[in-house]
Amino acid sequence: MITTDRNYWLDTVAAPAGSPGPPPERADVAIIGAGYTGLSAAHRLATRGTDVVVLEARTIGWGASSRNGGMVLTGLKVGGAALQSRFGRDVARQMYTASVASIEHVETLIRTEHIDCDFTRCGHLDVACTPAQFIRFARASDLVAREFGYRLRIVPRGELSSEIGSEAYFGGIVDDRSGGLNPARYVAGLARAALSAGARVYERTPATKITPAVRNAQSGYEIVTPQGRVFAREVVIATGGYTTGVVPALRRKIVPIGSYIIATTPLPVAMAQELSPRRRMIFDSRHFLHYYRLTADNRMLFGGRAAFVPATRGTIARSAAILRRDLVGVFPQLHDVTIDYVWGGTLDFCFDTIPHAGQLDGLYYSVGYAGHGVAMATYLGAQVAAQLCGEPTQNPFADITFPGAPLGMHAAVRWGLPIVAGWYKMRDWLDL
Numbered sequence: 001m002i003t004t005d006r007n008y009w010l011d012t013v014a015a016p017a018g019s020p021g022p023p024p025e026r027a028d029v030a031i032i033g034a035g036y037t038g039l040s041a042a043h044r045l046a047t048r049g050t051d052v053v054v055l056e057a058r059t060i061g062w063g064a065s066s067r068n069g070g071m072v073l074t075g076l077k078v079g080g081a082a083l084q085s086r087f088g089r090d091v092a093r094q095m096y097t098a099s100v101a102s103i104e105h106v107e108t109l110i111r112t113e114h115i116d117c118d119f120t121r122c123g124h125l126d127v128a129c130t131p132a133q134f135i136r137f138a139r140a141s142d143l144v145a146r147e148f149g150y151r152l153r154i155v156p157r158g159e160l161s162s163e164i165g166s167e168a169y170f171g172g173i174v175d176d177r178s179g180g181l182n183p184a185r186y187v188a189g190l191a192r193a194a195l196s197a198g199a200r201v202y203e204r205t206p207a208t209k210i211t212p213a214v215r216n217a218q219s220g221y222e223i224v225t226p227q228g229r230v231f232a233r234e235v236v237i238a239t240g241g242y243t244t245g246v247v248p249a250l251r252r253k254i255v256p257i258g259s260y261i262i263a264t265t266p267l268p269v270a271m272a273q274e275l276s277p278r279r280r281m282i283f284d285s286r287h288f289l290h291y292y293r294l295t296a297d298n299r300m301l302f303g304g305r306a307a308f309v310p311a312t313r314g315t316i317a318r319s320a321a322i323l324r325r326d327l328v329g330v331f332p333q334l335h336d337v338t339i340d341y342v343w344g345g346t347l348d349f350c351f352d353t354i355p356h357a358g359q360l361d362g363l364y365y366s367v368g369y370a371g372h373g374v375a376m377a378t379y380l381g382a383q384v385a386a387q388l389c390g391e392p393t394q395n396p397f398a399d400i401t402f403p404g405a406p407l408g409m410h411a412a413v414r415w416g417l418p419i420v421a422g423w424y425k426m427r428d429w430l431d432l
């Protein structure tokens with residue numbers, strides 16, 4: 001079995017080249033990071049005539065945006081009841097509505113920019129690993145219908161075979177509005193759209209220092225890169241789980257969490273049909289969850305937080321073995337299947353597992369999608385850009401409290417991730 005880093009999605013895409021040469025000395029807006037957040041913001045700004053540059057430490061889409069499961073999901077990581085108790089009914093409704101709007105936004109962008117990324121509105125299926133979880137599904141769907149006006153469909157255990165070829169679960173809940181896509185082709189398409197709208201994207205150009213500065217009586221920021229300095233009126237930080245100490249205040253508010261994926265060899269059509277008859281985006285309701293789906297060429301792509309910490313050679317090899325075992329646990333039909341790919345990436349979680357998109361020390365940012373970033377990063381990147389252009393926005397994630405680590409122990413939380421992982425495993429075991 002393969003145990004070294006190899007990302008299936010990258011074998012399906014020809015990534016666009018970035019802009020040639022060193023970055024310019026001046027721009028209206030500089031965006032740090034060329035994933036969905038940064039490129040979506042750049043696209044929106046460039047279409048409004050703003051002079052925008054994107055500075056990317058590696059290559060276009062190198063971060064989570066080319067490594068994820070490609071699930072374009074409604075809802076947030078935090079459920080409806082918790083949203084209400086934390087933010088009140090109005091803000092909770094606005095947040096849920098934004099999650100639905102984010103999918104419409106992605107669909108429209110793909111259509112208008114002709115992005116070839118296998119997008120389909122296949123819906124998602126959340127499966128219950130215990131009877132108690134299934135009972136919680138019914139409560140969740142009642143709340144979503146009553147408070148947010150959206151219908152989800154409960155699938156009892158006896159009817160689950162129409163959704164999934166597995167005996168492992170106690171029922172499910174379906175949302176037909178969710179979709180799926182090829183994430184690397186999507187981020188490549190977003191980059192092409194931003195470039196052709198006039199944005200400039202500089203690869204291998206890490207921002208190493210950002211400081212307030214004044215040029216020709218105009219205030220802004222100076223961004224230092226190994227290729228030269230850029231002065232920009234405004235800066236957008238779009239560095240997700242890869243945020244470094246360049247923006248220490250933001251870094252202290254993000255927990256980088258590792259997630260890993262394996263992909264099988266292409267399955268016979270009949271087997272693919274048996275495992276996932278409706279080709280949905282599927283995930284289970286554990287804290288230490290699994291997520292899986294078929295690809296366009298009928299591979300089963302199976303992911304999870306097998307190691308919880310960001311990817312290294314060691315965690316990738318270990319995760320490959322753990323995920324293979326868990327895949328066969330869900331689908332015993334695949335006990336002999338060959339695994340062609342394994343890779344890892346880093347998710348961006350905030351301490352309250354809610355996205356945050358606003359301004360910190362004068363810098364704009366959008367981070368913290370907690371596994372829902374395909375749609376939400378695209379949407380919030382565009383919202384931040386709209387705010388910069390002085391246009392109306394629909395961003396309920398701007399004015400909420402943005403908590404840091406408990407007791408300010410940010411570094412301790414990063415080093416303590418294996419303990420956090422153990423805590424969540426125990427909660428899964430106790431079904432809490």
Ligand SMILES: Cc1cc2nc3c(=O)[nH]c(=O)nc-3n(C[C@H](O)[C@H](O)[C@H](O)COP(=O)(O)OP(=O)(O)OC[C@H]3O[C@@H](n4cnc5c(N)ncnc54)[C@H](O)[C@@H]3O)c2cc1C
Pocket residue numbers: 032033034035036037038055056057058059060061062063064065066067068069070071072073205206207208238239240241242243244246259260261303344345346347348366367369370371372373374375376377
């Ligand atoms: C394995 C995995 C599976 C996932 N599955 C799903 C899923 O199925 N559905 C879903 O909705 N979400 C999923 N996610 C989450 C989703 O991929 C992310 O939320 C989303 O891609 C974040 O996009 P972004 O643009 O904010 O950040 P990223 O795509 O991570 O991009 C950040 C970029 O910033 C660059 N950068 C960092 N520091 C600097 C610097 N100083 N200077 C210049 N550049 C810098 C990095 O090189 C990187 O390219 C998954 C994530 C992972 C890792």
